[in-house]
Amino acid sequence: MFKETDIRPQELMKGQAERLAADINRLLKHKNNFVNVACPACGSNESHKTYEKHEIQFVVCDRCETVYANPRPRPEHLEEYYTQSENYAYWNKYIFPASEVVRREKIFKPRVQAVIEICQKLNIPTNTLLEVGAGFGIFCEEVQKTEVFHRIIGVEPTPDLAQTCRDRGIETIENPIEKIDFGNEIIDVIVNFEVIEHLFSPKDFLAKCYELLSDRGILIITCPNSKGFDIATLGKQSSAVDNEHLNLFNINSLTMLFESCGFEVIDRQTPGKLDAELVRKQILLGEFDVANQPFLKEVLIDKWDQIGESFQNFLSKNLLSSNMLLVGQKVR
Ligand SMILES: [Zn+2]
DSSP states (O other), X not given: OOOHXXXXXXXXXXXXXXXXXXXXXXXXXXXXXXXXXXXXXXXXXXXXXXXXEXXXXXXXXXXXXXXXXXSBOOHHHHHHHHHHOHHHHHIIIIIHHHHHHHHIIIIIHHHHHHHHHHHHHTTOOOSEEEEESOTTSHHHHHHHHHTOOSEEEEEOOSHHHHHHHHHTTOEEEOSOGGGOOOTTOOEEEEEEESOGGGOSOHXXXXXXXXXXXXXXXXXXXXXXXXXXXXXXXXXXXXXXXXXXXOEEOOHHXXXXXXXXXXXXXXXXXXXXXXXXXXXXXXXXXXXXXXXXXHXXXXXXXXXXXXXXXXXXXXXXXXXXXXXXXXXXXXOO
16 A cells, blocks of 8 residues: 655655745745635635634635635745745755655556546547646656657746756746747647645636647646545644645535636546545544544554555545546637
């Protein structure tokens, strides 16, 4: 079974915690300038407070149940946060290299397979694929190996990461997506993994993806699902609730957002594999009390070796994992 510590080596995570704290302090210096926003999924202004974490207030939309940071940092302060982040620099230097082999096998190769299966199932042309947020370029590199797509483009605005992508032989655009214009270029498939939850305006991002896609082209997005098992169970104790994840959609609310941007949602999955283990870890650390949760104690502690894996598979298969994947097709 694939373990959380395989992708987040424990000793390195301690060094990371200090850098993250410094980043958060830098972000909170702008707290007086945080702005109120409507629900990033449905646009409603009706919401109620849920939890606060790292001094950031989260609310739940009364209409679609999206959990979102409100008020939130302005776009220019988010840009400053990511470009000056000590945590990302540390991650890039130590954690990612230490876990690259496992990540490639357990995360990126299955992702490539999922994208190719979706294209085949839906008969999507495979001329050009664009990845927004290409990072270290592992996904692009793996998809290139399959030779399914004729042209693969990575969009990566962070200079160091863009260089890493180019070093891997990937056609790389070192600009934010808003500044990209392909003219008559035809993009069949746009993918982005764990990006949309970080954005000030997910709707603007989806509108830009729509503009870049060819007719019948598809957009594939993965992000946290706030109604999935570990986030719904742990609430603010979930590692998915943090200062960077401003938008925690659920399957239905992200579907609404896709539809409002002109996409037809043609596939929804929750491929997440870590929910049960993340909750179990909190219980074992004494951070999450199951004294009054006999069912969780039985499944996640007492019978873990026998049924833990099949419980996780049940969550993944039934749209109950906290990591979701949506596919939208450009129809209008
Ligand atoms: Zn909403």
